[in-house]
Amino acid sequence: xxxxxxxxxxxxxxEVCIGEATPGNEIHFLSSASCPTTGTxxxxxxxxxxxxxxxxxxxxxxxxxxDLSLIRLNEAAPVIGDTAMETLTETIxxxxxxxxxxxxxxxxxGQAVGTIVxxxxxxxxxxxxxxxxxxxxxxxxxxxxxxxxTAMEHLEITxxxxxxxxxxxxxxxxxxxxxxxxxxxxxxxxPDGVPAAIEVALPGQxxxxxxxxxxxxxxxxxxxxxxxxxxxxxxxxxxxxxAVVLKTPGGNIRENVLPAGEIYFxxxxxxxxxxxxxxxxxxxxxxDAGDIHDISGQPDTNVGNMxxxxxxxxxxxxxxxxxxxxxxxxxxxxxxxxxxxxGALAGETCLEKAVGxxxxxxxxxxxxxxxxxxxxxxxxxxVTVAGVEAVMAGLGALTTPGTQLPLAILDMGGGSTDxxxxxxxxxxxxxxxxGAGELVSMLIETELGLGDRHMAEQIKKYPLAKVxxxxxxxxxxxxxxFVNNSINSRFYGRVVLLAEDxxxxxxxxxxxxxxxxxRRDAKRKVFVTxxxxxxxxxxxxxxxxxxxxxxxxxxxxxxxxxxxxLMEEFAEYRIVCGRGNIRGSEGPRNAVATGLVLxxxxxQR
Numbered sequence: 001x002x003x004x005x006x007x008x009x010x011x012x013x014x015e016v017c018i019g020e021a022t023p024g025n026e027i028h029f030l031s032s033a034s035c036p037t038t039g040t041x042x043x044x045x046x047x048x049x050x051x052x053x054x055x056x057x058x059x060x061x062x063x064x065x066x067d068l069s070l071i072r073l074n075e076a077a078p079v080i081g082d083t084a085m086e087t088l089t090e091t092i093x094x095x096x097x098x099x100x101x102x103x104x105x106x107x108x109x110g111q112a113v114g115t116i117v118x119x120x121x122x123x124x125x126x127x128x129x130x131x132x133x134x135x136x137x138x139x140x141x142x143x144x145x146x147x148x149x150t151a152m153e154h155l156e157i158t159x160x161x162x163x164x165x166x167x168x169x170x171x172x173x174x175x176x177x178x179x180x181x182x183x184x185x186x187x188x189x190x191p192d193g194v195p196a197a198i199e200v201a202l203p204g205q206x207x208x209x210x211x212x213x214x215x216x217x218x219x220x221x222x223x224x225x226x227x228x229x230x231x232x233x234x235x236x237x238x239x240x241x242x243a244v245v246l247k248t249p250g251g252n253i254r255e256n257v258l259p260a261g262e263i264y265f266x267x268x269x270x271x272x273x274x275x276x277x278x279x280x281x282x283x284x285x286x287x288d289a290g291d292i293h294d295i296s297g298q299p300d301t302n303v304g305n306m307x308x309x310x311x312x313x314x315x316x317x318x319x320x321x322x323x324x325x326x327x328x329x330x331x332x333x334x335x336x337x338x339x340x341x342x343g344a345l346a347g348e349t350c351l352e353k354a355v356g357x358x359x360x361x362x363x364x365x366x367x368x369x370x371x372x373x374x375x376x377x378x379x380x381x382x383v384t385v386a387g388v389e390a391v392m393a394g395l396g397a398l399t400t401p402g403t404q405l406p407l408a409i410l411d412m413g414g415g416s417t418d419x420x421x422x423x424x425x426x427x428x429x430x431x432x433x434x435g436a437g438e439l440v441s442m443l444i445e446t447e448l449g450l451g452d453r454h455m456a457e458q459i460k461k462y463p464l465a466k467v468x469x470x471x472x473x474x475x476x477x478x479x480x481x482f483v484n485n486s487i488n489s490r491f492y493g494r495v496v497l498l499a500e501d502x503x504x505x506x507x508x509x510x511x512x513x514x515x516x517x518x519r520r521d522a523k524r525k526v527f528v529t530x531x532x533x534x535x536x537x538x539x540x541x542x543x544x545x546x547x548x549x550x551x552x553x554x555x556x557x558x559x560x561x562x563x564x565x566l567m568e569e570f571a572e573y574r575i576v577c578g579r580g581n582i583r584g585s586e587g588p589r590n591a592v593a594t595g596l597v598l599x600x601x602x603x604q605r
Contacts, residue, residue: 002069003030005057006596007050008389009074009371011041011414011438013555016053017593018061019600021069027601029583032590033057041415047374054379065379072386072596073368106200106242107171108179111209112158113197113219116190116246119144122151130156132198132244134190137164145173152176159198161244163187181242195220195247201240210245211237220247235351260355261301263330265289275303275332275355279525282332282355287533295327295359306357314361329360331435333525338449356443358435358526360416390420390430392595397551398422399594400580408538408547409580410531410566411591412556414438417527419534421547429538433530437556443522448510458504459519462497463560464512476516520561527562528569544573551580557588 002021007014015034019027033056039045054065114130119139125131133151135144144162151157152175160180162170167182179200197219199207209215213234217227230245237243260275263282268290273282286292297304311325337354372383386392393411397403405426411418414437420430437460445456465473470486473496490505495512497504506515532544540546550570552563563579570577580588 001067003058003063003067004597004600005054005068005071006386006392006593006600007053007071007073008392008590008592008596009041009046009050010037010555011416011436013037013414014046014049014053015590015593016050016057017590017597018057019597021601025601027597029594029597031057031060032586032593033060034589042368042371044370044374046371047378050371050375051379065381068379068381070600071375071379071381071383072600073372073383074389074392074592074596075368075385075387105165105167105183106179106181107167108159108177109200109202110179111197111199111219112179113195114156114158116192116194116196118190118192119147121192122147122155125151125155127154128156130158132159132161132196133157134161134187135163136187137162141166141169142173145170149173149175161187161190161198179242181244184244191246196244197247198242198244200242206239206241207237207243210234210243211240216245220245222247238351261298261303263303263307264296264298265292266294266296267292275301279332279334279355282330283529283533286330286332292328293326295330303355303357307359310359310361326362327359328362329432329434331358331433331439331526331530332356333435333439333443333529335443335447335525337446354446356439356446358415358439360432360434386596387599388430389592390418390432391428392593392599393418393553393591394420394422394428395595395598396582396591396593397553397580397595399583399598400551401584403549403551406548408535408550409591410534410550410552410554410557412436412527412531412552412554412562414555417530417534418554419531419538421538421540423540431534431537433534433537435526435530436554440522440526440556443525444519447518447522448508448515450508455506458497458499459515460523461559462499462504464516465496465498465503466512467491467494467496467503476512520565523559523562524565527556528565531566531569544570544575547573547575550575550577552578553580553582553588553591555589 004019004021006017013034014037015032017032018030020030021027033053035049035053035056037046038049058065058067112132114132116134117125117131119133119135122133133148148157148160157178159178161184162180162182163184165183167180171177171180179198181198181200197210197216199210201207209219211234213227213231216222216230216234222230233245262272262274264272265285269288271285271289273285295307297307307327310327311322314320314325315322333356335354335356336351338351368385372385375383390411394407394409397409398407405422405424408419408421417433417436418430420428422428441453441456441460444459445453450456464476467473467487470489470492472480472482474480491503495506495515497506535544535547536542552566556562557579567577580591582588582590582594
């Protein structure tokens with residue numbers, strides 16, 4: 001028996017296809033398997049994942065790895081995708097100039113203006129002046145309510161700020177209702193005796209006065225110059241349920257614009273562009289540059305540090321000199337990133353303009369040869385580095401029922417989007433583009449402020465629903481779904497992800513509609529943009545109208561909405577576009593691994 005294994009090492013997944021070569025020069029496909037890629041694609045750490053996937057695939061046919069006659073690896077490992085994010089502006093607030101966060105349990109509603117007074121010094125307050133009382137968590141809600149009721153008989157108390165989560169409990173016991181904010185962790189940092197404005201919105205609404213610079217000016221009697229300087233504060237409070245703004249004499253509020261820097265293209269048409277120009281103009285500059293040898297950034301700027309960091313990281317992974325590492329493609333995406341405000345008291349963030357960049361890194365060395373050599377030694381099975389990834393994906397895609405030459409394929413993985421066009425006479429034109437699933441995950445994580453890449457991956461993969469009772473959910477498309485068995489009460493009132501093996505609860509309190517919008521926008525920015533620029537590069541005469549069929553393969557082609565997005569976008573070009581079904585059974589997965597096995601047959605013939 002001649003057993004051939006095709007192995008496709010991807011950024012996220014390592015896939016294997018096992019075929020039997022018959023004496024009559026035919027291939028019978030026997031099994032396939034996949035495992036998470038171990039280490040960064042194209043490094044020796046990949047061998048562990050390869051061996052796991054081979055063992056799994058051979059086990060399905062009752063054999064071991066030692067029964068293999070040949071292992072064929074894809075050749076594209078030197079092309080590595082990486083991503084980075086840099087904000088272009090930064091809000092800095094010092095000298096305790098503000099508090100503003102979004103507790104889920106403020107009490108009361110409306111605006112109030114007054115002088116900050118601590119709970120302990122309330123007895124020293126003077127009648128005839130409005131006060132906002134700041135209370136630490138050392139005091140119980142009964143004690144707070146009792147003392148405030150007594151004080152309100154002779155003092156004008158307009159609002160309260162609590163450190164504990166007890167605003168509703170206090171307000172329920174007050175004879176006179178006032179807006180109350182709670183969950184202010186660093187209440188000890190509040191300066192005593194300074195003017196402040198407080199606002200609590202009605203349930204389901206957001207603040208209006210303190211998220212408006214002119215609203216703050218109205219409440220705190222600011223002049224035109226002061227109003228200009230508090231604009232960053234107002235911007236950071238947009239969308240909040242409650243907020244406090246303090247008027248401190250020495251307060252220093254400014255919005256720093258960081259040097260974004262220029263991107264330099266060492267290319268067929270050498271050029272440069274400033275990161276401030278935005279993603280659209282950056283991508284136009286990439287297209288105008290022609291064949292790119294290397295991309296670098298202006299020293300001591302955001303983009304310069306970003307691109308240097310990417311090259312340095314790749315060099316450290318595989319002990320490669322930075323002079324042998326070249327960035328040959330980038331995908332730039334405009335986004336907004338929540339940034340922690342320097343000097344704020346309650347961990348406030350502010351949405352700042354940012355640019356996400358995926359870079360395609362190529363090295364002079366061929367790390368796949370190292371991997372092949374190590375596998376040959378460890379497994380005692382011949383290992384060769386076979387065809388180029390995009391070509392192998394094209395061969396595998398041709399096993400999809402209903403396809404024929406000429407054919408275009410889009411291989412959408414974790415780090416890169418590859419495209420190839422195979423003509424009727426078998427000529428192949430191909431390209432590798434930076435940016436794919438990992439950049440989408442980074443955009444989701446950044447724009448939603450998750451701080452959790454794994455949750456961003458889950459949001460990318462699964463549709464959303466809101467559990468509105470223990471027996472029904474509202475889907476993100478508005479559809480109501482009822483269940484026979486009651487839903488676990490821990491999901492009640494929460495946004496959930498509809499995974500194959502059950503519900504995944506969203507811990508962050510983010511509206512379902514916002515999550516869905518951010519997810520869809522991220523996929524369009526990355527996959528739709530990359531699909532068009534990749535296909536234009538490989539299409540005859542660079543005209544999409546010369547392409548009639550596109551087969552989508554790779555892990556991201558399994559996504560529940562990306563293929564539909566691309567089908568809609570390609571409709572006006574009359575392109576037949578859809579998910580591949582490799583060998584009529586594998587779906588869009590396993591195209592490269594299948595192509596590697598098929599190409600063995602071609603070499604033998």
